[in-house]
Amino acid sequence: MVAGAVSVRQVSKTFGGAQPLHALQGVSFEVPPGQFVSVLGPSGCGKSTLLRIVAGLIAPDGGGAVEVMGHAQSAPSDDVGVVFQTHNMLPWLTVEQNIRLAAEVRRLPAKDIDARVEKLLPVLRLDRFRKHHPHQLSGGMRQRAALGQILVLLPQVLLLDEPFGALDALTRDQLNIELLRLWQDLRKTVLLITHSIAEAVFLSDRVLVMSDRPGRIIEEVAVDLPRPRDPQVTKEDPEFTRYVVHLQKLMGVT
């Protein structure tokens, strides 16, 4: 078997303190290269903690291991890009400067950065807004730019922590479609954290369902819907509804 792009083995996490918080319990899974996998769970189940561990931002408890593209992920690496729910645009920089930022911080040659940014701006449909500052953009444009801030490093693996969670439903649907298009074009591996069942089914190849805290993976559901997916067609598909109902049962929503 080909090694996973992301491989998580027996990861647990307890946050210390007077009242220790048991966030994750023995989480294991693999994400093959190019797959789109969602982690679905109720709020407070530790899924954001899991993502931060995969990103190398925090360390798992002893005994757990995370590998990304075959390397132990004990610190942030260029293989992984993370996009959080709150966008990470710096208000004093323009869209273009914000997208360049990560590449400049990594000290890439200016010519490479130029080339990458020129490619990204049209893909993200931001070329007309490159000189705008974040406060001049709509919420959806800000999240697209936030994606650009990460894509400029050409990570193999994208970790998305409810990147569109703060947006209205319409914009969110729109961005999810664009995310799928982007994923199909760029062939990245995606690990998405979400608490929206419909979103997880619509986007993913596989959905990992997490329990309440301490978070464990209670079931893996392979989503076998045809691609490319279209919001109208896919969501009318009886199979889509079947997946949603199944996941609702697992999560205790009735």
Next chain:
Amino acid sequence: MRWRDIVDPAILLLLLAVMWEKAVAIFGIKQYLLPPLSQVLDTLWQNRTMILQQSWITTGEILIGYFWAVVGGILIGLAIFAWPTMRRTVYPLIVLFQGLPKVALAPLFVVWFGYGLTSKVLMAFLFAFFPVVVSTLGGLAGTPEHLVEHFRAIRASPMTAFLRLRIPAALPSIMDGCKTAMPLAVIGAIVGEFVGAENGLGHLILAANANARTDLLFAALIAISVLAGMLYLVVELAAKRIWWRAL
């Protein structure tokens, strides 16, 4: 700036000026208590060269003191934020020192540094320094946590995060501190002049008072408020360049 931003306060000022002038006449207030505004303005005009000279001296004291308060305040603020040892040692000392009534130090400075420029610059500096330190610290510490984490995720060195994230994020707060500090520097310089000086607007007020020249005293007061207003305006215009607020 819209025209009403200038006209409205001008109308209020004019109204107050008329009230002043009329009140003195109607109530027959003695000149050495409150001269009519017309006489104050006349005195101001007659003595314009002397008052400008004195204003110039006071301005110099204010600006030098303010400059060092801003530079020193920001540097100390950065150092306290960056080095925990500084936070444990220097910061409590500064806070403790801040509690001292600075006016009480003025006579000491005169003893140490004489009647010249140094003691006034030091007073202006002392009055203006603290708000700059506090606003610098507040701005640096107030950098949103998610941006700090983002910089970790893109593997920025602590130095890069400091230069490209924390400092620009702190600038709006630092500018607030600089705005607060400006009028304080004016007060500091005047207080310094009160306690022991041979020149400056503060000294002019004392001299006018001693000679029962209330009109000249008011002329000096007007000069101080115009000076303070202009200096504040300059800082505010500079602060406009730091337009970002919401992070």
